[in-house]
Amino acid sequence: MSVMTRLDDKEDITQHEISALKTRFNLADAHTHQDQSVTQREIVNRLPELWYRAQGQSQYQSEQEFIQAFFTFHGQEHALKRHDEIYLVYAASIAMHITATYLRKRNMRVGLIEPCFDNLHDLLKHMEVPLTPLDETLLQSPTNVYAKLQSAAANVDAIFLVDPNNPTGTSMFAKGADTFVEVARYCKDHGKLLILDFCFAAFFKAAGGSRVDAYAILDDIGTQYIIMEDTGKTWPLQDTKCATIMASRAINPDIYSIVTSVLLNVSPFILNVVTQYIRDSSDDDFESVRSVLDVNRAVARRHLQGSFLNYLTPMVETSVAWFEILRDDVSADDLQAYLMAYEVYVLPGKYFYWSQPQAGQKYIRLALARKPEEFEQAVETIALALENYHG
Structure with missing residues (x-):
C-alpha cells in the first residue's frame, strides 16, 4: 500500500508532524493551533506597540519581565x-540539546522515562549518551518509588523525567508532592542528577489545579538538577515562544558555559509578546486555554470511545489525548495509514516507546489544541472511518 510505505519511512515524530501540516485535519503535533480569545486578540492588535517597547528597553529588562511573569504564574x-x-x-529542544551536551561531556549514563516524546531520546542518542528505559509506572506511588528506583536506576548517573508526561499525562504531582519528594530524596542519597522536563506543566493549571514549587523542594533536599520549562505548548503563539533552563547551584557554571556557546539571547520582542499572554492567562485564570481543551477532549471521547478505541484517562489532563486500540488485528501504523485516506493525520504510539516500539503499536495520540469546530469535524471523520474499517 503506497500510503503505508510513505508513512513507515519516517524516522521520528517530527517528520510525521511536518507531513501532517499538509493534511486537512492535522491532529499530529501538540503545538497550539486554536483561535485567539477576545483578550488575546487585543494583544495581537498591540504588536506594533510591543515592538517599539522591546526596542526601547534593555534586553535584561525584557528577560526579567518574562521570568517574573512566567515563574510567578506557575507558582515557582x-x-x-x-x-x-x-x-x-x-x-x-535547545534546552534539551544543552542538557544532552552536559551529559555527554561528563560521560553520564541516563535513565529516561518511557514512554516519552521521542525527540528527548533522539537528542540524547545523537549525542551518544547511554540510555536505560525507566517505565513511567515506577512513579505512580510514593510508598515504593524509592525502592523501585534503587533497582531500576542503580546503573545510571542521571534520571530524566517528563512531568506531566507526554503522551500519557502521568505525573508525580497528581496527588500532591509525596512521590516527587521520594524521587528527589533517592537522587540526593544516591548521587543522581535529576533532569526534569516540565514543558507540559502549565496543564496543571489548565486542569484547574496548581503546581507544587518543585525548585523549593529540590533545594531543600539538596538534589542536583536541571529543569526545562516552555511556553510553546500552552498559548496560541504561532510558535513565537520561549523556553527556560535552570540548574542547581553546583552545576550552574557548567550549564551557563554551554548556554552561552549556543546563543546570546531570545528576541526581546518575542519576550514582550509572550509575557503579555502569560499576564492575560493570570487575569482570566487560564480560562482561554482550559475551555478549548475541555471542549475538544469531550468531543473526542464522545465520538471515538467505543469498540475500536478506548480513551485512556490521564492523571493530569494535557493538550493531547491518548487512545488505546482495542482491536488486536490493527496496529497504530495500520490505523494511521488508513486515516490518511480520510485526510486525518494522527500519531502512532511506537515513537513514544523509544526502547520497544512494538509496545506502542497499541496506541495513537491526538492533539487537542485546535479550533473546536475543526477538531469536531476531524473526530467525526475518524469515527466515520472506523465504522467503515474492514481490515
Missing part, C-alpha cells in the same frame, strides 16, 4: 531567588 517563586541564573532559549 523559589526559582526567582536566583532569577539571574534562569536562562532563556528560543525552543525547548
Whole structure:
C-alpha cells in the first residue's frame, strides 16, 4: 500500500508532524493551533506597540519581565531567588540539546522515562549518551518509588523525567508532592542528577489545579538538577515562544558555559509578546486555554470511545489525548495509514516507546489544541472511518 510505505519511512515524530501540516485535519503535533480569545486578540492588535517597547528597553529588562511573569504564574517563586541564573532559549529542544551536551561531556549514563516524546531520546542518542528505559509506572506511588528506583536506576548517573508526561499525562504531582519528594530524596542519597522536563506543566493549571514549587523542594533536599520549562505548548503563539533552563547551584557554571556557546539571547520582542499572554492567562485564570481543551477532549471521547478505541484517562489532563486500540488485528501504523485516506493525520504510539516500539503499536495520540469546530469535524471523520474499517 503506497500510503503505508510513505508513512513507515519516517524516522521520528517530527517528520510525521511536518507531513501532517499538509493534511486537512492535522491532529499530529501538540503545538497550539486554536483561535485567539477576545483578550488575546487585543494583544495581537498591540504588536506594533510591543515592538517599539522591546526596542526601547534593555534586553535584561525584557528577560526579567518574562521570568517574573512566567515563574510567578506557575507558582515557582523559589526559582526567582536566583532569577539571574534562569536562562532563556528560543525552543525547548535547545534546552534539551544543552542538557544532552552536559551529559555527554561528563560521560553520564541516563535513565529516561518511557514512554516519552521521542525527540528527548533522539537528542540524547545523537549525542551518544547511554540510555536505560525507566517505565513511567515506577512513579505512580510514593510508598515504593524509592525502592523501585534503587533497582531500576542503580546503573545510571542521571534520571530524566517528563512531568506531566507526554503522551500519557502521568505525573508525580497528581496527588500532591509525596512521590516527587521520594524521587528527589533517592537522587540526593544516591548521587543522581535529576533532569526534569516540565514543558507540559502549565496543564496543571489548565486542569484547574496548581503546581507544587518543585525548585523549593529540590533545594531543600539538596538534589542536583536541571529543569526545562516552555511556553510553546500552552498559548496560541504561532510558535513565537520561549523556553527556560535552570540548574542547581553546583552545576550552574557548567550549564551557563554551554548556554552561552549556543546563543546570546531570545528576541526581546518575542519576550514582550509572550509575557503579555502569560499576564492575560493570570487575569482570566487560564480560562482561554482550559475551555478549548475541555471542549475538544469531550468531543473526542464522545465520538471515538467505543469498540475500536478506548480513551485512556490521564492523571493530569494535557493538550493531547491518548487512545488505546482495542482491536488486536490493527496496529497504530495500520490505523494511521488508513486515516490518511480520510485526510486525518494522527500519531502512532511506537515513537513514544523509544526502547520497544512494538509496545506502542497499541496506541495513537491526538492533539487537542485546535479550533473546536475543526477538531469536531476531524473526530467525526475518524469515527466515520472506523465504522467503515474492514481490515
